[in-house]
Amino acid sequence: MMEEELKDIWGELRDVWRSSSQSEKIELHMSGLLAELKSKVSRFEKDSIKKDIKTIKSSISQFEKDSIKKDITKITASIRKIIRYFKKKK
């Protein structure tokens, strides 16, 4: 494809792209929107923080479980070593 032809197609694509938002009329009722945002945003933030805390809590408890498992494995291995050591001594 020639450079000129490519430019033309690209230009046409830009027009298609620009006109894509014209199929709908976006009406913003600004005073109502500002009031909605003021009341809803703080609620969204609270909800979002609650959700984050829940996620953190669940990850912490999972982390604790994993950590305890690891500790038990380590303790069991050490006890076995000690038992083996004493058995050898006998």
Add this chain to the structure above:
Amino acid sequence: MQNQTEQAFSEILEENKHKIYRICKIYAVSPIEPQDLFQEVVIQIWKSLPTFKGNSSINTWVYKIAINVCYTSKARLEKKNLNPVSLESIKFLPAENSPGTDLLEKYDELKDCISSLNTLDKSIVVLSLEDLPYKEIAVITGMTENHIAVKMKRIRKLLLKCITKKLK
């Protein structure tokens, strides 16, 4: 101060609503509607405006928010980790002078081709179709201007190949 922020918010939104909506239309995949993403972008602009430091132009800032919010909200909505917001004061109505069927069909083909690109390429091409210079695209995507130029050459070829194939 509050009034100034509200005034700035109103102006930014009114001036940029169509470009935001164009981006939302690209990222919205059923059952997520572009209107849902649009509302998420509006909320983010409202939340972020008080901390806007003016390091970039308002234009660049709005695009950055729109791209980021559309991408993350889409991912969160897909995971059902986000409840779509409903702002009653935003209304989407059919336009009186809607573009012709031919143009709408071409748009659908273009959208299909853009959707086949990966996330980064998708945002680069969308910003390029918005007529943004490489310098601004670089700021928004966090890449260098040269990298954008190289990528854009390849993406444009890919896109044109896809679109000519569809329109034949």
